[in-house]
Every structure is written in C-alpha cells, then in structure tokens.
Amino acid sequence: MARIQIDLPASYSFQTQLLIRITDLNYGGHLGNDALLSLLHEARVQFLLQHGYSELDLAGAGLIMSDVAIVYKGEGFYGDTLTIQVAATDFNKYGFDLVYLLTNQNGKEVAHAKTGMLCFDYTIRKLKSVPEEARERLETKA
Numbered sequence: 001m002a003r004i005q006i007d008l009p010a011s012y013s014f015q016t017q018l019l020i021r022i023t024d025l026n027y028g029g030h031l032g033n034d035a036l037l038s039l040l041h042e043a044r045v046q047f048l049l050q051h052g053y054s055e056l057d058l059a060g061a062g063l064i065m066s067d068v069a070i071v072y073k074g075e076g077f078y079g080d081t082l083t084i085q086v087a088a089t090d091f092n093k094y095g096f097d098l099v100y101l102l103t104n105q106n107g108k109e110v111a112h113a114k115t116g117m118l119c120f121d122y123t124i125r126k127l128k129s130v131p132e133e134a135r136e137r138l139e140t141k142a
Contacts, residue, residue, distance in 0.1 A: 004069050006112045008101055012085035013138075014047045020080045031076030031110070037068065040100055040113055043084040047098070051137045059131035061119035066095065068116070073109035081105045088138040094118050094127045096138070 018039050026032030048054055048063075055063045076082060083103050090097040095118035102110040119128040 004071055006069055006071055006099065006114045008112060009087045009089055009099060012087045012101065014043075014050055014087075015083055015085040016043055016046045018042060018082050018084060020076050020078055020082060022078050024076075025078055029077070031080075033070065036070060036076075036102075036111060036113075039082065039084065039102075040068075040070075040115060043086055043100060044098055044115065047086040047088075051134075053134065053137075056122070058119060059134040061128045061131055061134070062122045063117050064120040066116040066118045068113070070111055070113045072111050074104070074111075076102075076104060076110045080110075082110060091130060091135050091139060093129055095130060096135070 020031055020035075024031055024035035024039070026035075045055065048058070053059065081104070083105075085101045085103075087099050088096050089099055095116060098115045098117055100111075100113040100115075102113070104110055119130050120126070121128045
C-alpha cells in the first residue's frame with residue numbers, strides 16, 4: 001500500500017494552540033479523523049485572520065478546498081493541547097496548499113496535513129486567479 005507523503009516546510013508563518021475536547025474523541029478513545037479535520041479548519045481560519053483575510057474574502061477572492069491529506073503520526077487524547085503550525089506553499093495560478101504540523105503539549109507529533117485551496121468566485125461559481133497581494137502576504141519565506 002502506497003503511503004501519502006506530505007513535504008513539510010522548514011518554517012511556518014503561523015501557529016495556534018487548540019484543546020482536544022471530549023466531543024473530538026472516537027470510539028477508540030483518541031482524536032477522531034473527523035474532529036482532526038475540524039481542528040485544521042479552525043487553524044486555517046485563524047491563519048487567514050492573522051493575515052487580514054477570511055475564507056470568503058482573500059483580497060477579493062473566496063476560497064474552496066479542493067483536497068485534503070492527513071498523515072497520522074501519533075494519538076491525541078482528551079485534554080491534550082495541540083500546537084498547530086500552518087504554512088502556505090506551492091502557489092499556482094488558481095490556488096495553493098496549506099501545510100499543517102500538529103504536535104501535542106509534549107512536543108510529540110500527532111499529524112501532518114495538507115489542504116489544497118483554490119480561489120473561487122462564489123458569485124459566478126468559477127475559479128479565480130490567486131490575488132498577488134494575498135500570495136505576497138501568505139507565502140512562507142524560507
């Protein structure tokens with residue numbers, strides 16, 4: 001079985017801390033995959049806000065997620081504080097990737113993740129080019 005590989009950047013332009021809630025656990029007693037995706041969404045919204053944007057207004061463009069990949073590195077448990085680092089990478093005409101590194105309060109890796117984000121015009125329901133202003137603000141510099 002081929003494994004997904006997520007290339008992590010050397011540096012991240014943003015980090016936040018989020019607590020694993022009781023509702024984030026699955027029947028195995030650890031962080032569920034659906035809850036992890038929700039935590040990524042929260043980190044993404046905070047990342048965009050730090051740069052003066054939202055998912056509906058990225059310098060005049062909206063955002064839509066085109067794909068997601070998660071590689072689990074360890075378990076997360078109720079009460080753990082996750083540090084989620086975020087970097088914008090791999091820009092192209094219509095989008096970019098957001099890459100995430102999740103670690104617990106002991107520095108142990110819990111997951112690596114990537115969301116492919118496309119710029120979208122919700123009025124005409126079509127892709128839109130990445131605004132240059134947004135690229136300059138978001139792109140992680142090595």
